[in-house]
Amino acid sequence: MTDHRTRRSRTSRLSRLRALPPWSLVAAGVLAGGLLGGAYGALRTPTYTATSYVIAVPTEKSDTATALGFAQAYGRIATQLAVLGDAQVWAGVPVDTLRDSVRAATSPDAPMVAVSATSARPARAAEMANAVARALTQHANGAKAATHVELLQFSRAVQPTEPASASAEVTGPVGASAGGLLGGLALLVRPKRRPEEETARPASVPGPARSADTHGRL
Numbered sequence: 215m216t217d218h219r220t221r222r223s224r225t226s227r228l229s230r231l232r233a234l235p236p237w238s239l240v241a242a243g244v245l246a247g248g249l250l251g252g253a254y255g256a257l258r259t260p261t262y263t264a265t266s267y268v269i270a271v272p273t274e275k276s277d278t279a280t281a282l283g284f285a286q287a288y289g290r291i292a293t294q295l296a297v298l299g300d301a302q303v304w305a306g307v308p309v310d311t312l313r314d315s316v317r318a319a320t321s322p323d324a325p326m327v328a329v330s331a332t333s334a335r336p337a338r339a340a341e342m343a344n345a346v347a348r349a350l351t352q353h354a355n356g357a358k359a360a361t362h363v364e365l366l367q368f369s370r371a372v373q374p375t376e377p378a379s380a381s382a383e384v385t386g387p388v389g390a391s392a393g394g395l396l397g398g399l400a401l402l403v404r405p406k407r408r409p410e411e412e413t414a415r416p417a418s419v420p421g422p423a424r425s426a427d428t429h430g431r432l
Contacts, residue, residue: 260377263332264340266347269368270325270354276362278325284363285325288354292318292329297349305345307338315339316346326368336373343371 270285272278291297298312305312312331319328329350331342347367354365 262336262374264343264371265330266343266371267368273362281325289320289327301345301349305342340371340373
């Protein structure tokens, strides 16, 4: 008896789910995605990014094109162990932390290298960016007699005042969009109702069988 009632309850719930309008899947996805995205942005630890810039300057025996080429090369070695090993002394953090937190970027038309560092502490982000820029400058200028290019610090990194990580105002709408997309995909793969389910009517309940005596009298 209990199993029969359980099966009937499950069948009833399944029927109610199938009866929901198609747009309900999309709405549920948008709502769930927005809540999850907003919670992620609110609970995630904010991170800060600081950037230091160094510039390659040609000497009397060089030219701007040569300086631009060396700037590209310096951008590639800025995060190498030789540079980070010296930078850790001034940054006060291990090499592994610098390797995970520091990135370098160059411009195709300007002999400049941007050294960026990311940390949960604004002051630490600036310290790491400046330390790597300083170490890179020393390494480059150690070979200045051969390269005829001097690397100078163009702008020091300053302590950021706003986090670089996305806030809840950003992650919320992004999560809602992703949830709506997933809801739309679920709507596409949702099994369609069978024709017999749409046209089926409740079966009539058979009445009690007539007794043999009554049948005989008839």
